[in-house]
Amino acid sequence: MTDNTPLIKIRNVHFSRGSKLIFDGVDMDIQRGKVTVIMGPSGTGKTTLLKLIGGQLRPSVGSIEMDGKAIHKLKHNELYQLRKKMGMLFQSGALLTDISVFENVAFPLREHTQLSESMIRHLVLMKLHAVGLRGARDLMPAELSGGMARRVALARAIALDPMMIMYDEPFTGQDPISMGVLVRLIRMLNDALGLSSIVVSHDVKEACAIADYVYLVSGGKVIEHGTPAQLAASDSQWSQQFMQGLADGPVPFHYAAAKTYADDLMGVDV
Amino acid sequence: MMDLLQRLGVTSLSMLERLGRGSVFFLNILLSIPSVLVRPRLLFAQMYSVGVLSFSLIVISGLFVGMVLALQGFYTLSDFGAEGMLGVMVAASLVRELGPVVAALLFAGRAGSALTAEIGLMKATEQLSGMEMMAVDPVARIIAPRFLAGLLSMPLLATLFSAIGVLGGYFIGVGLLGIDEGGYWSQMQAKIDFSEDILNGLIKSVVFGLVVTWIAVFEGYDAIPTSEGVSRATTQTVVHSAFAVLLLDFILTALMFGDN
Numbered sequence: 355m356t357d358n359t360p361l362i363k364i365r366n367v368h369f370s371r372g373s374k375l376i377f378d379g380v381d382m383d384i385q386r387g388k389v390t391v392i393m394g395p396s397g398t399g400k401t402t403l404l405k406l407i408g409g410q411l412r413p414s415v416g417s418i419e420m421d422g423k424a425i426h427k428l429k430h431n432e433l434y435q436l437r438k439k440m441g442m443l444f445q446s447g448a449l450l451t452d453i454s455v456f457e458n459v460a461f462p463l464r465e466h467t468q469l470s471e472s473m474i475r476h477l478v479l480m481k482l483h484a485v486g487l488r489g490a491r492d493l494m495p496a497e498l499s500g501g502m503a504r505r506v507a508l509a510r511a512i513a514l515d516p517m518m519i520m521y522d523e524p525f526t527g528q529d530p531i532s533m534g535v536l537v538r539l540i541r542m543l544n545d546a547l548g549l550s551s552i553v554v555s556h557d558v559k560e561a562c563a564i565a566d567y568v569y570l571v572s573g574g575k576v577i578e579h580g581t582p583a584q585l586a587a588s589d590s591q592w593s594q595q596f597m598q599g600l601a602d603g604p605v606p607f608h609y610a611a612a613k614t615y616a617d618d619l620m621g622v623d624v
Numbered sequence: 625m626m627d628l629l630q631r632l633g634v635t636s637l638s639m640l641e642r643l644g645r646g647s648v649f650f651l652n653i654l655l656s657i658p659s660v661l662v663r664p665r666l667l668f669a670q671m672y673s674v675g676v677l678s679f680s681l682i683v684i685s686g687l688f689v690g691m692v693l694a695l696q697g698f699y700t701l702s703d704f705g706a707e708g709m710l711g712v713m714v715a716a717s718l719v720r721e722l723g724p725v726v727a728a729l730l731f732a733g734r735a736g737s738a739l740t741a742e743i744g745l746m747k748a749t750e751q752l753s754g755m756e757m758m759a760v761d762p763v764a765r766i767i768a769p770r771f772l773a774g775l776l777s778m779p780l781l782a783t784l785f786s787a788i789g790v791l792g793g794y795f796i797g798v799g800l801l802g803i804d805e806g807g808y809w810s811q812m813q814a815k816i817d818f819s820e821d822i823l824n825g826l827i828k829s830v831v832f833g834l835v836v837t838w839i840a841v842f843e844g845y846d847a848i849p850t851s852e853g854v855s856r857a858t859t860q861t862v863v864h865s866a867f868a869v870l871l872l873d874f875i876l877t878a879l880m881f882g883d884n
Contacts, residue, residue, distance in 0.1 A: 408757050437759035448754030462758045465765075510758075 359422075361386045361518060361550045362407060367416035369399070369406060376402050377413070378574035384518075389544050389551045391561040393596070394571035400554040401445075403571070404520045407552070408442060409433045421517070438466060441511030441519040445526060447503035449495040455482070455506050456491040462513045481509040485539060501532025505539065512543060518550045519543070525557040533560060540564055558597055562586075570596060646842045649763075653771050653841070656764035666769040674735045674770065674837075675777030679784075681734050682727060686785035689726060690792025693717055697793075698801050707801075711808035712815040714793035715786075719816065719825040720881070723786030725873050728832035731778055732865035736840035739770055740861040743844025744854035752845075767841050774840070778833025779826055786825070824880045831872060836865045 362384035369377040376399040384390050392400055405411045406418055409425045418425045423436060449458050459478045463469060469477070482488045485505040495503060504524060511519055521540060525533050541564040544551045555561040562568065562582040569579045570593055578585060578593050585593055595603030611618065660667055697713045743766065746752050752762040790812075798805045816822065840861045847857035 410753065410756060434759045434761065437757060440757065442754070442757040444750045444754055446750050448750040450751055450754075451749070462760070465758070465760045507754075514758075 357386060359386075360384055361421060362552075363417075363419045364407075365417050365419075367406065367413045367418060369402065369411065369413050371402075375574055379416070380571070380574070380576055382569055382576065382579075384550060384552055385567065386550050387544075387548060388566035389541065389553060389564050391553045391555060391565035391568045392571060393554075393556055393558065393561060393568060394577075395596070396556065398571050399574070400556075400571065401522050404442065404522055404552065404554055407520065408437065408440060438514055439517045441514075441516040443504065443507050443511050443519065443521045443524060445523045447495070447500075447507040449498075449503055449507055449510070451495050453494075454491065455487065455493050455495070455498070458495065458506060459510045459513055462510065466514060477513065478509075481513055482506075484512070484543065485509045486535070499532070501528050501535065504528075504532075504536060508539060508543070512547065512549075515547070516549065518552070521551065521553045521555075523555055524553060525555055525560045533557075537564055558599065562597075572596075642846070645846065646838070649842050649845065650838055652763050653768050653838075656761070656768035657772060659764045660768045660772055666765070667772055670769045670773035671777055674739070674773040675780060678731060678734045678777070678781055681730055682781045682785050683788050685726065685730055686723075686788035687792040689722055689785075690714060690718065690789030690794075691796045693722070693789065694793035694796035694801070698797060698803070707797075707803045708807045709811055709815075710797045710803055711790075711793065711812040714797070715790050715812045715816050716821060718786040718789040718793075719821050721825075721873070721877070723789065724782045724825050724828040724832055725869060727782040727785040727829065728778065728836055728869045729866055731774075731781060731833070732836045732840070732862055732869070735774065735777070736836050736861045736865050737858050739774070739837070739840040740844040740847070740858045741854060743767070743770075743841060744847035744849075744857050747845065747847060748849040748851070748854055767845060771837050771841050774837025775830070775833050778836065779829040782829035782832075783826070824876075827880075828873065828876050831876065832869050835868050835872060839864050839868065 360383035362382070364380055364382040364384075367377050367380045368375075380403070382390075382392075392403060394400055402411065406413055407420070407425065409428065412426045420436065421439075423432075425433070425436065428436060449455075450461065453461070456478055459481055460474050463474050463477060467474075479488055479491070482491055485508050487502060487505050487509065490498065490502060490506070495506070498506065508519075524536050524540065528536060537560050540551060540553060543549060553561055553565070562585075565582050567579070568582055568585055570577045570585065572592070578588060578590055580588070585597060588594065588597075592604040594600070601607050613621065693714045694710060697710050697717075698707060701707050701709055701713065743752075746762075746766065752766065755762045755765060794805075794808060797803045798808055843857040843861045843864070844854075847853045
């Protein structure tokens with residue numbers, strides 16, 4: 355029998371950084387076994403949302419539950435136990451730079467299990483093979499391209515067979531081939547390993563290609579949500595501007611200025 | 625005037641807040657130390673980079689400081705016909721003061737700055753965040769072994785500094801200036817007290833090691849995760865360590881030797 359309850363329930367989350375309000379009442383459900391994409395303009399706090407789910411930050415108001423556990427209320431040890439069920443792929447890859455690719459993938463296994471050296475070798479090679487980098491096991495992180503580093507980080511993120519993986523801007527700064535590889539890997543790993551995935555991105559085309567469900571976030575709120583097809587057919591001007599990458603619309607091309615253009619040009623206060 | 629007062633208040637509050645964060649961080653390190661003792665390999669690797677790699681700097685500096693002390697001391701002592709006391713003067717200066725203090729200043733410049741830069745860059749490249757998300761506590765895995773390595777290395781380096789300095793004094797005093805070899809060693813043996821001089825010097829070096837390493841790891845961990853932030857944190861480690869060592873040296877000296 356499949357469990358239809360959401361893996362993650364986010365309810366009425368408010369979060370501020372100093373005096374700047376980042377989230378102003380966000381509600382989301384992340385379904386099990388699905389790829390959920392969170393999209394929005396730069397600076398809307400998409401990465402912050404992942405940090406809230408991972409328990410690295412705590413909301414000022416609201417609740418975040420994973421598998422029925424309130425993440426924001428967990429004690430240090432309980433949170434670390436729960437994190438073993440999460441994987442996170444950072445934008446930079448966040449590989450440990452002083453150890454090889456093999457040792458990076460072996461790192462969580464060595465930290466959290468008592469497996470024999472031969473078992474660790476088998477597991478690491480399997481994970482590296484899954485991302486196509488078994489042959490790169492002896493390289494150091496500095497010798498990898500950006501795309502390869504993210505794939506190694508992905509192998510490391512699935513080392514402990516988590517329930518869920520969070521991807522922070524996985525497509526940013528990738529060439530078309532690396533981008534295609536990552537798009538395929540995210541979908542393939544999600545389905546083959548029975549994971550649930552959260553992808554934070556503003557690459558509309560790539561993200562929609564693998565998304566089962568999309569949340570559009572802007573100005574601290576969820577503006578719209580639905581399947582990629584539903585959002586494409588949305589009559590919201592904001593959604594259309596974002597999904598089609600239009601330069602002007604509800605998000606204006608011009609940053610608000612105190613004076614009109616004419617006044618600025620004619621003004622004498624140079 | 626109000627503006628100045630306000631700025632003073634804001635600066636004081638932010639300093640106090642930082643001190644509070646540093647203290648909580650220090651407590652977290654202490655709580656993580658048992659996990660390092662279970663995995664001594666982490667500690668040995670750090671003792672190599674913090675301690676062994678500082679070895680040559682300490683040896684060369686100790687040698688020259690000892691040699692200079694002997695040269696300067698000889699000309700002063702010879703005015704009073706007390707050249708025979710050169711060994712005592714060199715050894716007392718080194719084990720009581722110069723050994724712990726100069727070794728700590730060199731240690732802050734060599735190992736402390738490296739620790740801050742390493743930890744700060746790990747933060748800037750999200751390696752520490754990545755570890756947290758892999759359910760590995762970076763304080764236990766990265767910070768505590770480095771702290772313990774600094775704490776253990778510093779007294780060893782200060783002792784080495786003093787010992788090499790005494791040898792440097794010997795080369796100059798006995799080898800170059802021609803004072804009596806037996807006198808150099810026997811006066812030193814007679815006048816240098818184990819608990820009064822050597823043990824107090826050792827206590828100083830332990831305190832300096834603790835403070836310098838604490839400052840170094842905290843500055844790295846608390847650095848703003850940009851290249852400018854890491855650079856500033858590295859500078860602050862050296863500056864704050866130097867101030868802390870000199871201030872603590874005065875306090876400790878007053879407590880240890882003040883009633884003599």
